[in-house]
Amino acid sequence: MNLDKIQVNACLRSGWQAIDLGFLMARAWYRPLFLAGAIPALICFVPLLILFLEDPFWAGFCAWWLKPFFERVPLYVASRKLFEDEPSYGDILARARRLFTFDMLPLLLWRRLSVQRAFNAPVSVLEELKGSARAKRLRVLHGKYSDVAMSNQFVCFCFEMIFTIGLVLMFLFFTPERFFIEVYDSYDELTLAGEWIYTLAALIAMTLIMPFHSMAGFSLYLNRRIELEAWDIEINFRSLANRKQRAGGLAAWPLALGLALCLGLGAPAGVDAATTHDRESARELIEEVLRGADYGQQKTVSKWRFKEWEDEDEGDETIPEWLIEFIEWLLRNGNWSDGAGNLALWLKFMLIAVFVLLAIYLLKRYQGPLGSLVRRERRQAAPEVLFGLEVTPESLPEDVTAEVRRLWLDQAYREAIGLLYRASLSRLIDRHELAFRDSHTEAECAALVSERGIESLSTFFDELTRVWRRLAYGHQLPPGEVIDDLCRGWQRELSDAVD
Amino acid sequence: MNETTTPGRSTADALNALRQHVNSRLIGQQQVVDQVLVALLAGGHVLIEGVPGLGKTLLVQTLAAGIGGKFKRIQFTPDLMPGDVTGHVMFDMSQSKFVLKQGPVFTNLLLADEINRAPAKTQAALLEVMQERQVTLDGKSMEVGSPFMVLATQNPIEQEGTYALPEAELDRFIIKINIDYPSAADEVAIASRYALENFAGGDGSSSQLIDVDAAQAQCAAIVVDDKVAEYAVELVRATRGTTLLRHGAGPRASIALLRCARALALINGVDYVTPDDVKQMILPVLRHRVILAPEVEIDGLGVDEVLRNLLDKVDAPRA
Structure with missing residues (x-):
């Protein structure tokens, strides 16, 4: 393992950033990784499918159970590519026996349903640890990211499901109707054709997603090692030493290491190369600093602050x-x-x-203004013209009944009844807040008045409507006494005196 | 509101008696009975849409008895021929001559049951009789009975193997009635009554309650004010300029609307038409003459809802 050749930026990442990096690695090296997983998988699928010709579900199940077996080669390929080492087919074949046999039995038995398989795989495949050594190593690694590793497994499982369903649907959509395949029988169970379609789709989805799943786990593993073994610092030291060497300076690699150590402990960044110390003096210096007043004290400070607020805002x-x-x-x-x-x-x-x-x-506080607002709105909603008739209170004569009687005596019969009807509508809108619409007929208006439940008013308006309709549409004049009755009714029910 | 204008009081009384007679037999379908009477007085034909078993045959039978007319029924089937409807000429061996066999259209009230089950040519034969009120057989034109009214039915749920009536032919029906299930109380009354009595069994009163020809003549004399006529036309025209409907109603709808409004006024016992009469008849007259826009149909709106929406946008007149 030559850290100088590492192909990714070895820095500390969060678990999710590590997953992102893993997916990025899978995309970058997808073809070799896919082939590395798909070829052994295919070699396994074909005999299984032939064996379970009548029951392909079991072929799919066996292939799924052997999945950790197929994930090992892509992991090995990725580990080589990570350090700029292209493995040849010969290398892979030479390594294959070891890859497929090392610690395989536990992996396919009691560790098969592990939810952190991809995260743990490098310990077996790359470090080749087993038994207690493996367990000890995993305890260290699982100090962080084990939850992210579980999420990785779950996310990849979901993607596999989506791909499987998508492939099945795509197949069905592109199948001509004459070759229509019954996927489910009348009992809602998969038919044999349906089982084949689902199994093949699941196998394809499994091999397509496998590189992403393995690389995400591998990336988590790398991230944990960078954190534990300070790969990032080591790489920086090495590059620093290389720069010094290239610059022709006298500072050798151990000196650079010492300098970096000082830097890491908080020494001023701009320290000159001439002030570097050897290992012993550096240790003394460190111990002296640690004995200082700033170290060795414990102080508990507590304060209230809003969560996730920037420090600079705290003052205000x-x-x-x-x-x-x-x-x-x-x-x-x-x-x-x-x-x-x-x-x-x-x-x-x-x-x-x-x-x-x-x-x-x-x-x-606002009872008065709100009340007047509501009243004003109601008043505003009242129409000025309805059914082509002006119905505002201002448009009516001072004494409506006197005007009606005058018109009647002048033989302006239609105008007389029309005025009484218009005045009634105006008062009903203004005083009883009836919401007439232009599309309402006379009978509908009368029904609205009747809904108010004032019997005398309803009786009066019904009679007025009847007389009005008879005159307007039947061209029949009512007797004079009917007009007197209506005028009295209007005065009784709707005139200002009624207020 | 009690209208007291009664120039045709005797006709109104007779119509009321007929209405009561039919309602006493056909329980819980008062609105349907009123609309059928309107169509009868307006001299039109009725398209009835409803599931089987709601008493359509009983309605026609009872009505025929009430008007003292004849009643016939044709069950439309895919193999029904035009001759089965109108009649045909056949050779009578005993008399050694061709004799004319009149079809079931020679009656007063004809129930054309499930009209959309017959092929287009058979439908067309009936629809021609409905329009012309005469049949030409062996070169001779013969008038059908007077009054003559066809009550055609359609089943809204079984559309398999049916021949939908073209719009032009639908236009021949003056109104379309949607007949629905009766209320629970009415259904109890129906079940109690007809569990003991045969549907076909009459109640003994087969006497003529009204002279339909005279009533139709009186109906034509009902006054229609210009404003009311304008309102009827406005309502029909409102169906043409809207995006809610693919096709609006034609001028024949305006004529039908005013004829129906007149008939309704006569039933109400007044001799003039009011905007209310027009408004009341707008749904039965227009619902089969308009076609919903596809997007409205997709939205699940019905013809009646759209028409009600349009009604609200047309100003009612105040003469």
């Missing part, structure tokens, strides 16, 4: 002192034996109380 946006004191008082005096749940409950009640008080205050 600190939590008010009274709130802190209040919460601290609650914590001191409340019965908090049940923990945070009680605190949350208290806060909830307090917030509800604050909202209720605020709502009461706002309602009281």
Whole structure:
């Protein structure tokens, strides 16, 4: 393993960044990795499919169970490519026996359902550890990223499922209708053709996703080793030493290492090469620094701050002192034996109380303006012209009934009844806030009035509507006494005196 | 609202008696009965859409008895020929001459059951009779009965193996009635009554309750104000300028609407048409004359909903 030749930037990454790097490696080297996994897989699939010709599900299941077996060659290829070493087919074949046999039995038995398989695989395949040595190594590695390794397994499983379903659907969509294949029988169980399609699709999906799964686990493993063995620092030291050598300076590799060590312990970055110390003096210097006043002391500092707020904002946006004191008082005096749940409950009640008080205050404060706003809106919604008739109160004569009687006596019968009808509509809109629409017929308007439940008003308006319709559409004049009755009814039900 | 204008009081009373007579037999379908009476007075034909077993035959039988007319029924099937509807000429061996066999259209009320099950040429033969009210057999034109009304039915749920009526032929029906299940209370009444009595069994009153020809003549005399006529035309025209409908209704719809409004006014016992009469008849008159836009159909809207929407956009007149 020559760290100088490492093909990735050896720096510390989070678990998810390491997965990203693994996927990137899989994409970059997809062809060799795919072939390295697919060829042994194919060699295995074909006899299995022939063996389980009538029950391809079991062929698929066996192939799936042997999946860790197929993942080893891509991992080996990747480990070689990582250090700029292109393995030949001969190399792979020479290594194949070892790859396929080393610690294989436990892997295919009790470790088969491990959810961190890709993360653990390099320990067996590359470090060739087994038994207690392997377990010890894994304990160290699993100090971090084991949850990410599980997620990697789950994500890749989901991708496999999506690919499988996608491939099945694609096959069915592209199958001409005359060759239509029944995937499910009448009992909603897979037919033999359906089993074949699903099995083949699952096998294809498995080999397509395999490089990504292996590389993500491998990348996590690398990341953990970079962290544990400080590969990044070592690589920096080496490059520093190389630069010095190329510059023709006297500083040799061990000196550079010492310098870097000092740098790592916090020495000023701009330190000159002439001030470098040998190993012994460096150690003394370090120990002296460690004995200083800044070291060896323990101090606990606590303060309140909003989560995930930038430090520079803290000065302006600190939590008010009274709130802190209040919460601290609650914590001191409340019965908090049940923990945070009680605190949350208290806060909830307090917030509800604050909202209720605020709502009461706002309602009281704005009761007048809000009420007038609603009234004004209603008034605004009232139409000025309805059914082509002007229905505003201002458009009516001062004394409606007098005007109606005058028109009637002048033999302007239609105008007389029309005025009474228009005046009634106007009053119904203005006083009873009835929402007539232009599309309403006379009977519909009368029905709306009737819905108000004022019997005398409804009776009057029904009679008026009947007389109006008879005159307007039947061209029949009502007797004079009917007009008198209607005028009296109008005065009784709708005139200003009724207010 | 009680309208008291009663120039045709006797006709209105007779119509009311007929309505009560039919309603007493056909329980829970008052609106259907009213609309059929409207079509009868307007001299039109009715297309009824509804699932089987809702009493369509009983309706026609009872109505025929009430008007003192004849009733015949044709069950439309895919192998029904035009001659089976109109009649044909056949050679009578005993008399050694051709004799004319009149088809079932020679009646007053004809129930054309499941009209969309017959092929287009048979449908066309009936529709021609509906329009012309006469049949030409062996070169001779013969008038069908008077009054003459066809009540054609369609089943909305079984469309397999049917021949949908073309729009031009649908236009011949003055109204389309959607007949629905009766209410629970009405259904109890139907079950109690007809569990003991045969549907076909009459109640003994087969006397003529109304002179339909006279009532139709009186219907034609009902006054229609210009504003009301304009309103009817506006309503029909509103179906043409909307994106909700692929095809609107034609001028024949305006004529049908006013004829139906007149008939409704007569049934209501008044001698003039109001905008309410027009509005009340707009759905039965227009629902089979318009075609929904595909996107509206995809949205799951029905013809009636769209028409109601359009109705709300047309201003009602105030003469």
